[in-house]
Amino acid sequence: MEIENNIESLLFRYLRGTVSDVEISDVECWINASSENQKILEQICVLDHGNEALKCMRKAKPFHSLDKAKQKIRKNRMLRFVTWTQRVAAVLFIPLLCVALYYARHQEEPNRDQPQMVTVSTAPGVVTTVVLPDSTKVWLNANSRIEYPTYFNGNIREVAITGEVYFAVAKDREKTFFVNVNNVFKLKATGTEFCVEAYPSAPTFSTTLVEGSVEMVHISDPVKSLLTLNPGEQSVWDTKRKTIDVMNVNAMAFTSWKEGKIIFKNTPITEIASALGKRYNARFIISPRLKGYCFTGTFTNLQLVQILEHFKISSNIRYEIKGLDLNPDGTINNTIVELK
Numbered sequence: 001m002e003i004e005n006n007i008e009s010l011l012f013r014y015l016r017g018t019v020s021d022v023e024i025s026d027v028e029c030w031i032n033a034s035s036e037n038q039k040i041l042e043q044i045c046v047l048d049h050g051n052e053a054l055k056c057m058r059k060a061k062p063f064h065s066l067d068k069a070k071q072k073i074r075k076n077r078m079l080r081f082v083t084w085t086q087r088v089a090a091v092l093f094i095p096l097l098c099v100a101l102y103y104a105r106h107q108e109e110p111n112r113d114q115p116q117m118v119t120v121s122t123a124p125g126v127v128t129t130v131v132l133p134d135s136t137k138v139w140l141n142a143n144s145r146i147e148y149p150t151y152f153n154g155n156i157r158e159v160a161i162t163g164e165v166y167f168a169v170a171k172d173r174e175k176t177f178f179v180n181v182n183n184v185f186k187l188k189a190t191g192t193e194f195c196v197e198a199y200p201s202a203p204t205f206s207t208t209l210v211e212g213s214v215e216m217v218h219i220s221d222p223v224k225s226l227l228t229l230n231p232g233e234q235s236v237w238d239t240k241r242k243t244i245d246v247m248n249v250n251a252m253a254f255t256s257w258k259e260g261k262i263i264f265k266n267t268p269i270t271e272i273a274s275a276l277g278k279r280y281n282a283r284f285i286i287s288p289r290l291k292g293y294c295f296t297g298t299f300t301n302l303q304l305v306q307i308l309e310h311f312k313i314s315s316n317i318r319y320e321i322k323g324l325d326l327n328p329d330g331t332i333n334n335t336i337v338e339l340k
Contacts, residue, residue: 010023010026014027115151115152115153117147118147118148119145119147120140120145120146121140121144121145122140122141122142122143122144122145122163123143123281124142124143124281124334125279125281126142127139127140127142127260130146132148132157132159133148133149133152134170134175134177135170136167136168136169136177137170138165138166138167139165139258140164140165141164141166141197141278141279142163142279142281144161144163144164144165145161145162145163146159147160147161148160155174155175156176157172157175157176157178158177158178158180158186159180160180160183161179161180161181161196161198162198162200163197163198164197164198164278165196166193166194166258167192167196168193169189169191171190172190172191173190176188176189176190177189177190177192178217178222179196180219181196181198181207182200182205183219184219184237184239185216185218185219185226185237186216186218186219187207187215187217188214188215188217189214189215190212190213191212192209192211192214193209193210193211193212194209194210194212194214194229195208195210195251195255196208202239203238203239203240204236204237204238204239205236205239206234206235206236206237206254208234208249208251208255209229209231209232209234209251210231210251212231213229214228214229215227215229216228226244227244227246231251232248232249232250232251233248233249234249234251250263250265256298260300260301261298261299261300261301262276262298262307263297263298264295264296264297264298267296268293269290269291269293269294269295269339270286272295273286273339276304276307277334279304280303280304280335281334282304282335282336282337283325283334283335284338284339285322285337285339287339289340290317290339290340293315293317295315297314304337308337311339318339319338319339320338320340321336321338322336322337322338323336324336
């Protein structure tokens with residue numbers, strides 16, 4: 001009978017390992033006496049966990065009044081009422097925890113709807129590789145920039161670029177890939193490889209398709225198609241006349257820069273100077289006598305001086321490095337080279 005009267009207190013101490021050997025024997029005999037006793041032990045175990053949770057949450061304001069009640073109860077030695085409040089707290093703990101987790105989750109979800117934007121820029125004379133969150137691989141030529149989100153939300157993938165950028169777009173039929181080109185037009189592609197050259201100061205913007213399909217769409221209405229390119233085709237947008245021309249080209253000649261190659265095939269000297277200028281951060285002064293000159297050749301991972309020496313030997317083109325063009329802060333803007 002004495003055990004029955006003190007069983008709750010004894011079971012709490014039994015669970016915490018603060019009972020004597022004699023009490024352990026008494027408790028285990030009581031537990032084995034019936035399945036009902038085993039259920040009571042399980043309930044006491046739950047209450048004990050609730051009690052420990054209450055201790056961890058003592059500093060929370062909702063339990064401030066409960067702490068005062070406990071102090072008053074201790075003074076009045078109302079042990080049964082204390083046990084009852086512990087049971088209530090244990091029962092309420094799980095619902096309160098669920099509510100807290102629900103609100104925490106819904107407070108984080110708005111942030112997931114607003115991914116952070118990442119901007120990658122390349123310095124003059126530098127080529128950089130970037131992998132987007134969807135595994136699309138991107139190469140940036142010199143003086144180029146790409147802006148993209150930390151993850152693609154919804155049913156579209158959109159990035160913004162300036163300069164010269166090569167895309168190997170990861171296939172995802174459910175999320176169309178868009179490239180915003182200088183806020184002038186957009187390119188729509190899925191599982192496609194193509195190169196865009198769109199320096200803000202250039203008179204034309206070009207798109208060269210290597211494989212797959214690229215659709216040029218209106219900047220404010222992606223459904224409105226301007227044209228569709230096929231592999232080996234290049235579109236040229238005239239920034240002043242707002243017109244588009246499409247031609248067949250050797251795509252390798254316009255995309256080999258990402259592999260460290262420079263390919264010229266009967267290329268005019270002005271275009272050669274432009275390509276070398278981007279690659280080596282140089283500004284060329286071309287003699288009038290070279291007007292109409294074209295060159296064919298391939299260079300791989302060579303220094304600018306080595307290429308100029310090749311021109312000198314094979315084409316009798318003389319060159320002179322005039323010096324450096326400096327920015328107002330004293331940093332190097334580019335190297336000045338005269339061809340004559």
